[in-house]
Amino acid sequence: MKYLDVELRDMTVEDIPSVLEIENLTFLHPYKEKDFMYEINENPVSNVWVMEYTAKSLGIKQIVGFVDYWVTFDSGTIVQIAVHPDIQRSGIGSMMMKEVIKDAYVKKVRTLTLEVRASNIKAISFYEKFGFKKTLVKPQYYSNGEDAIYMIKEVNDING
Ligand SMILES: CC(C)(COP(=O)(O)OP(=O)(O)OC[C@H]1O[C@@H](n2cnc3c(N)ncnc32)[C@H](O)[C@@H]1OP(=O)(O)O)[C@@H](O)C(=O)NCCC(=O)NCCS
Structure with a gap:
């Protein structure tokens, strides 16, 4: 799941402040810290990932998007997907969605x-x-x- 300067990885509790910043900028009724804590630590069906941008030469890392999707047997539900408003429409959302579809296919999910x-x-x-x-x-x-x-969406192919 490695792209040029961005990488999709599991969300951790340490990511929550950055995720909440995007959440508050993008949703009318944003999740709170406790909601993400539940998704990360307790929800048995959740897959919560962040897209992290790294500028190695500058020593900068920044969360630029996140996705939360649930898998229950052969069904998947996209609960949240968001990209920081400053860099929407630059392909970050698509990168995350492609990984969701790939992951869903591997887990034998039939419908999203x-x-x-x-x-x-x-x-x-x-x-x-x-x-x-x-x-x-x-x-x-x-x-x-x-x-x-x-x-x-029917999941018939690893590439969507
Ligand atoms: C929806 C969202 C995740 C898309 O992420 P993104 O990184 O901006 O999307 P991408 O750059 O990968 O765009 C992929 C395609 O989505 C569509 N799209 C994205 N932004 C669009 C816009 N502002 N207007 C119309 N179509 C748009 C286009 O088809 C685009 O393909 P194109 O650029 O080749 O025309 C992002 O807009 C977002 O975070 N929105 C706020 C949170 C939200 O509404 N989440 C969904 C809640 S259900």
């Missing part, structure tokens, strides 16, 4: 599902690019009354 806010056009475009199909609307799914779009 997710819910996304109906207004989140960029995320819907992102998911559609990876073959997710809008399957149904969950009315007033979110606490502000917004509908969720439920999307499903």
Whole structure:
């Protein structure tokens, strides 16, 4: 899972402050520290990864994105995926999604599902690019009354 300067690896408790920074910048109802603690330490079905950028010559490391997806038997659910707003649309989200699909395939997951806010056009475009199909609307799914779009993707291939 190594790319030019970025690497996808398991999220640790030490990563939580950086992850929360991205979380707070990207989501209307962000997860709190305790939610990530649960995902890392207790949730038996979670896979929580961070994308870390390293500039070796400068001695800099920075978390630029993260993904949390659950596997239950042959079904996977993308719970959260986010990229720092400063570097969205530069391929980081795609790198993470490709690894999710690869991991899901290896774990014999047949379908990946997710819910996304109906207004989140960029995320819907992102998911559609990876073959997710809008399957149904969950009315007033979110606490502000917004509908969720439920999307499903069949996992037939390691490359999606
Ligand atoms: C959704 C998200 C994870 C995508 O990550 P990203 O690194 O910006 O996406 P990529 O650069 O890999 O883009 C891949 C494709 O997604 C689609 N896409 C991404 N951003 C888009 C935008 N602003 N508008 C339209 N389509 C977009 C495009 O099809 C794009 O391919 P292209 O650049 O070749 O046209 C990122 O926008 C994000 O963190 N959003 C905020 C959090 C969020 O909404 N998460 C999903 C909650 S369900």
